[in-house]
Amino acid sequence: MMRPPAQITLAEWDRLHERSRAAGRREPAFGGPLGRHVQDGDVGLLRLRFDNSPAALDLWNFLLTEEQRLFAARAAGRAIVGTMKDLGTVPVMAYSLPGVTAFYPDGAWWIPCIMEREAGLLAIADSLGIGESFCPVRAMLGAFESGAHFPEPDLLTCSVGAVCDDFSAIAQRLEKLGRNILWWQVPHRRPPDRGEAGVPLPGGLEAPLEQVALVRGELARVRAALQELSGRELSDGDLRAGIRAANGIRAVLRELRETVFRAEIAPLPALELLVAEMMALHFCSDRDAALEVLAGLLDEVRRRVAAGAGFGAPDAARVFWVNPVADLAVMNLLEECGGRICGTEFLFTHALDAIPRDLPPMEALARTALSDPMVGPAADRARRICADARRFGAEAVLISRIPGASHCALEGTIIADVVARELGLPTVEIEVPSVSNAVSPALVTRLTALVETVRMRRS
Amino acid sequence: MFCIGVDAGSRAIKVLLIEVDSLAIVGRGVAGQGVAQAELASRLVDEVLERAGVALADVRRVVATGYGRDALDLAHTTVTEITCHARGVHHQLPGTRTVIDIGGQDSKVLRLEQGGAVRDFAVNDRCAAGTGRFLEVVASRLDADLGDLGRMAARARRPSAISSTCVVFAESEIVGLLAAHESVEDIVAGVQSAIAARIASMAGRRVVEPIVFTGGVALIPGMKEALESAMGRPLTVAGDPQMTGALGAALLAAS
């Protein structure tokens, strides 16, 4: 039976969980009260408001048990691959092999907001010369050095070239600290010149044939490294199966997003949607469980839509959110300020699009990698944002700047310009640090002003 | 014969008079900075000399340091405050290997060789967030005295997280924290932690003990503890930390 949707505190969730358990609800192996994560040190969870559905609880438990899964994978003798920066492509290859677990060390950037203060990770990064003028992903350096959040990977890959400067610099620092990194080149995506052979990419993009060929060759190097690590061939058949499985998860996510964004009342809060989308990147280190969790969330969302239930009023301002946030608590502010999520572009839309099945697998993966929004012009991102915003009926665009991220200095301007020109929607930029308590009033002011602007424009 | 060290800092001018042979301090003075730096410095030097009963003609050499050093025509030589602080600390505490100097508007971490010479240094001189100015802003905003900050921080239960790298925006953060009913004690502790964290970040992994803490901010209660916590190492506060730069300048004048 569906309970009325609400955003509740962690303490309220634990009480609800106790009642559910007493009523006989079965949970996955990673299930349990959220409060246990707080006891493990994730004190930042106390600041959040959670979706009160069992499906959302599964989502959170799945996310918050990833570290345990990674260490368990190491203990069970699985090969651990740390894939950096490409956000969605290499894990598809890695999970095509038995006995291999892949994850993004980049995800450590959320540890400071989830754990007590910053868990010391940012201080470690400071001591290594990567201070607060760099992106919060510098927490990854601290996580590698502390060894407390994930096992030392057996293989580290990192896409490089058309990536952001600070991640490139941080990864280079990591190498200087003694890690071997397989760097693989990704070119700056551009449309084919006149007379130049081009190929279509997922997401409606296009690139020159030679760029796709370059990426295909680079991914072949990654493939060879994965084969060497696992001691087994990674065949085209394996890759096709891996692509099929990844596409299954991507399909669920696409439907989840479409259902949430198009609903009259938002059936899922912005925070849970962000966490759900992140599952596309490396499946939270368990591909099968990720599919189950997301499928459960989709079921819940469908039930809510059918019942006309959701969060906030039907007239909540429909906001398109651009860029992920270093502090998850900020996502809660959207609903608190009278808005609702109506479109997202968290810098990894290529991990949500289907990987082509009608191409040789390496060709398909190369085209997918090249469709990464970071790899091409910000104007490409802006065009997709506009297309989606139009499709979902967004009324405003919120661009979240990541403090210290080199691409954010000008990208927001470019995106806002395109949005203004093509859609005429109000746009606001906010900057979200890893722990945003103290700037929360300023963020609330901006979000509230955006919502007020939307309402005034309606009349 | 005597020598004089003048530290023309951003907030105050400090003058130290020493006897050349014994290196004993025979006079000292502090005055607020102003627009007419040369005149202010000159007047302060005259006052120090008069109190010490020393004639200007008996002063062999004057070395000036600090941001305003080049504006002082009474100085024979100018030397940077980096060199002077190192010299001053080494004189007081030979064997010091790291100096942390936090002034009103800048902060420095100096690494010294065994003999006291500067090996290398890092300076934060473009952002007030790691300086005494931040503490002044906080004290003013909380209606507190700088001298009370240590007591307040000691009563903190959970230091507030201050995220801004800019003192101007940090002031807005403090307003926000007060509105969110965070205690003033937690806020003060948070600010001190933020300053200490920035210093620790600047220091990186270059810190070698023993570490000496100097500069005007060393006089503010709570800051030593905050720095020790951020760096995970013990610190010694220099004697008369506000005058270390002037001391170093005077010693260099005498050498």
Next chain:
Amino acid sequence: MKRVFYASPLVPSELIRAHGFLPMMGAGGSFRGSGPVPDAAGVCAFLRAFVNEACASDEAAAVVLTTECDQMRRGGELAAVHCDVPLFLMDVPATRGAPAVQAAYVGELRRLGRFLVALGGTRPSDEDIWDAMAEADQSRRTSFPSVALVEGVPLALLGGHVSGRNGELAAEIERCGGRIVLDGTDRGARTRPAPLRARSAPDDPYDELARVYFDALPTVCERPNERLYDWLRAALAESGARGLVLLRYVWCDLWHAELAELERAFDLPVLDIDLCGEELSPRNRTRVQALIEALQVRT
């Protein structure tokens, strides 16, 4: 002759010249006029000055930026929209060694050539390009770096788009009692192209350009950037520098992130000079003076 403005040492000036344009390498961050790139937090002062100056120039036929850094990529996007001067964004790979990657660089050189022809430039033959390369090579061989006649504490410079020898920094270093014995900035010894090989037909001039530039020049943005450290190690040993001055623009993550490693890798004091423009601020002057004082005391 119309000018093509460029900033990266990996853009071969002789290729621009072979197409009938005058190559103009961006001089530094001193331009203060307005333009498509705003003066905003997080925006590199060099990028802003370079792009805005080029866009404001009556003599600019084109601006060539590279993908070596995020700032250039995004700045190029803004300029392409808001500036009438045609812009070419050259994709410079970050990795080295793989034939496909070098081929990608060569492909970009050819694409640059097509862009210049489309602008009205001449379409050079391979022979024309070889001639331009030979002329540039000869010019480099005969322009020896000036020998420092002053005494003083020997210092090495390292950094990106800054003028190492000229300008206020060199003057300040000399004023304080130092001298520059190694210029490892993007305008110095580090980015001196390799000597041209004796040609044997039918060598492709573009392949030779790749060897002379892409293969030869160690940069901070390549991954891994071990070549930069290898070069610096040898150059420091040869120069006898006793201190290293890292010149970087305030928002340049790539150079900034190397500071800690430079301090660790070399047994030298490393001075961090962060620039908001080309001018040397009083606080940076103090830093320079302090470094030289420290080294003088240790002499």
